[in-house]
Amino acid sequence: MAFGLTDLLIIVCTLSIYSLLYKNNPFSVWAEHTFVGMAQAYAFAIALDYIRDYAITPLSKGNYWAIIPVILGLMTYFRFVDSFRWLARFPVALSIAVGMGVSLRAMIQAQFLSQISATILPLFVGGDMMATFGNIVIVLAVVTSITFFYFSKPHEGALGAGSKIGYYFLYIAFGVYFGNVYMGRVALFNGRMGDLLAPERLYVSILVAAVILATVYILDKKKLLAKSIGYES
Amino acid sequence: MAWYKRREISMGLTSLVILIFLIDFNLDIPTLKAVTNNLTTWGTVIGAFAIGLGYINMYQHYGRKVQRKTPGWPYALWLVIATTVVTLVGAWQGRTGDLMTFFYDSFVGPLDATFYSIAIFYMASAAYRAFKFRSVESTILLTCAFIMLLKNAPIGEVIWPGFGTIGTWLMNYPVMGVSRGITLSTTLGSVALGLRVLLGKEYSYLAGTGERKE
């Protein structure tokens, strides 16, 4: 595969961020600013496309109801105009209401009732000690972890005992969560290393890494790092 | 304050729309279904407009830095230039244009992925520093973390198949129970918040739309 401008930029952007592991430096600050600006602009361009396809185009084809979300959407920007800030309440109110409406109505069944019914398990399964033990562990974990997060009363007596058991269950969960999260981050780092170590990019990656590291090291030794990233010493 | 500026009107609108959705979900009224379908579509269009708010805020913040030449202003200037160029190209070519694809493949995509991936280093160094077998709780946490790490990596089951068995049991029983407890708690909280918004007791979502206090 031929090496092109995109490959070089991928290497520079990736290694600029990783140079943050040494210290904050001009490359990493440049990369941060590039990402913030371009990502926001890209999202805005996507939004413009959507407004054109689903509001402006239907309007031009005679669907005049489509003017309502356009007007409401434009009203959102009145929050920047002091005397008309109150106009921005209506689109916010409608978005919040629609969001809450669509999520609330199914949430109780999908997240609450279904999980409670799945927790109602037999605490003794004849002839299967593992299943019995497993069911007891599940019920205990659910009840005690909820107890741990109940802060309306002091954790004393039975409530205290329950929350203490929940506390230890939470530590088991945190350990397992760490294992899963670490696996995820390894996978992400693997993706980046795959991009850097691809055969057509390997030597350029090494060269760019050397240039970035050398520059940052020299700036650090000459005590110019803080000034170069805009921190007054 | 004029009556039309009162926040109670928008709070009432919120409650009315939430009620419409709840009634539509529980009763089969065709007219109401058409209303909720329209409202849902309008909600997505308003959401698309709202993306511009953060965009304008960003211009304000970094534009001020350039104007006042605060330390680090060249980076802010670069941000403003890059944002403007990408926006203009996006408006001209659309999101699937060649230049937009180039910007995404060369800058946004790699930077986004790298920002997330850098967390592995901080996790590893934090684990090195903080994970110590010095109490019952930390021993439990570390033991479960090690089991999970060895369960997820193929070498764990090569060393001892028990890592896979125990790891799977941990995920399916105690951790599943804790996750279920957390899900139930957060759902209860969300429903409570929704009820508060419905009853007009909660109006923090209207922050930033009131009169500025001098």
Place this chain on the structure above:
Amino acid sequence: MSILKGYENQKRLVYIMLFILVAIPYFKPIGLPVAINDYTRDFYDTLVEMPEGSTILVHYGFEAGAWGELESQCVSVAQHLMKLPVKVIFCSTWGMGPPFIERTFDYINVGSKVYGEDYINIGYIPGWETGVAALANDFHSIVSVDYFGDSIDGTFLDDVNDGSDIDLVIAFECGSAGSGTFRQQYQVPFGTPVLSGAIGVIVPGVVPFYNSGHISGILASVRGGAEYEILTKNPGKGVVGTDVLTFAHVGVIIAVIIGNIIYFRERGK
């Protein structure tokens, strides 16, 4: 040794160790066997048992930040879908999700499937859960063009009106608008089964719903992608990535053990 003194130096050694460990498999792969989890097997079985002509909605609920974890899942599942007698709708409620749908197609062979007749990319649906709800309640009110801006009239989407016309949802997720959203908007009102392809952080939160039967299968991070590649006999980046998991996980375990040894030695002094 002064290079080992102080947390700053030790931290940098950990970073260098990680770089080296993750790079090793690229030059010397080991290829250890990967056991298949029950969640992955159920994911595979659900797909294989879909009747001919079923319509499947595949949601890319992530952006570049999660592509490294979900790439192997997305590619192997998409390749498998192209071999099954089903129709597939690809979409995303994340603004920068749709380019990854197209990137998936760069890696797979669609075989005899025809764009517009057997599969389609409808691109970005804004509004997170609101967008998913709009898709479920009235498909054509929110989708009139595909990702490329071409009209969807005349495609197989003419027969898709609401959630009752979707036979299965596959939600690749890393947070917002994931399997939970599709359970609420598709499964509760329409009974549509939901499959989840999740990043590592999300998996413990999805397992309760798998356990209760509301999620029919889970692919867990890159490991799930590798397992699916093995099940579909299509080894790819997932299987290669498991070598990296081996080295990186053993590396952090060694780092923690060394940290403990140093801690207890200094405490003993």
